[in-house]
Amino acid sequence: MKELILFRGLPGAGKSTLANCLGVLTYSADDYFTHKDGSYTFIADNLSEAHRDCLLKTERAMAEWQHPIIGVANTFTQEWELEPYFILAEKYGYQVHSLVVENRHQGQSIHSVPSETIATMRSRFHIQL
Numbered sequence: 391m392k393e394l395i396l397f398r399g400l401p402g403a404g405k406s407t408l409a410n411c412l413g414v415l416t417y418s419a420d421d422y423f424t425h426k427d428g429s430y431t432f433i434a435d436n437l438s439e440a441h442r443d444c445l446l447k448t449e450r451a452m453a454e455w456q457h458p459i460i461g462v463a464n465t466f467t468q469e470w471e472l473e474p475y476f477i478l479a480e481k482y483g484y485q486v487h488s489l490v491v492e493n494r495h496q497g498q499s500i501h502s503v504p505s506e507t508i509a510t511m512r513s514r515f516h517i518q519l
Contacts (some may be wrong), residue, residue, distance in 0.1 A: 391485065391486065392452075392455065392458055392459075392482070392483055392484045393458060393459045393460070393484060393485050393487065394448075394452075394460050394461075394462070394475065394479045394484040394486045394487070394490055395409075395414060395457075395459060395461045395462075395486075395487045395488075396461075396462050396464075396466060396472060396475055396480075396486065396487070396488045396489070397416070397461055397462065397463040397464075397489050397491055397493065398465065398466040398467075398472075398488060398489065398490045399465065399466070399490055399491035399492065399493070400458070400465060400467075400493060400508055400511055400512055400515070401465065401507075401508055401511070403491040403492060403493040403495055404409060404491055404493065404509070405418075405463035405464075405491045406418060406420070406463045408489075408491055409461040409463050412459075412460035412461075412501070414457075414459050414460070415420075415451060415456060415457040415459065415460050415461065416460075416461035416462065416463050417444050417448050417460075417461070417463075418444060418462065418463040418464050419440040419441045419443070419444045419450070419464050420440075420462055421444065421447075422436065422439065422440035422443045422444070422519075423436070423440060431445045435437070440454070443480070444453060444462065444464065445474050445475070446464055448460060448475065448478060449478050449482075451477055452479075452481075452482035453482065454488070455482075457468055458491060460484070463500055465511060466488075466516050467511050467515045467516065468514060469518060470514050472488065487519075490517060492506075
């Protein structure tokens, strides 16, 4: 069965860590800002391109069916941010699961996201029940 898991949560919640623990082939917008040596340089002006790159990598993996389970670890605070992945899943025959990852371990964002930014993201976080 082909499965797409969308890992949603605020920075520092552990989305990528959870995906890695599950052994899921995972993409994220953060990949765009991560250098080959593992260092990370966030450039706000490139955020749209980072999300576009993540979507393209996900589609490529789906088209090649590289793995029965593909994960995408982004904040996905708004419902509309999930929509492009729902469209891809339908196109390539993937079942979609959305996992909200909560920061119950007092984790910190490894990308130094300011607390004010996280508070803004928290205020707009929408969950479809």
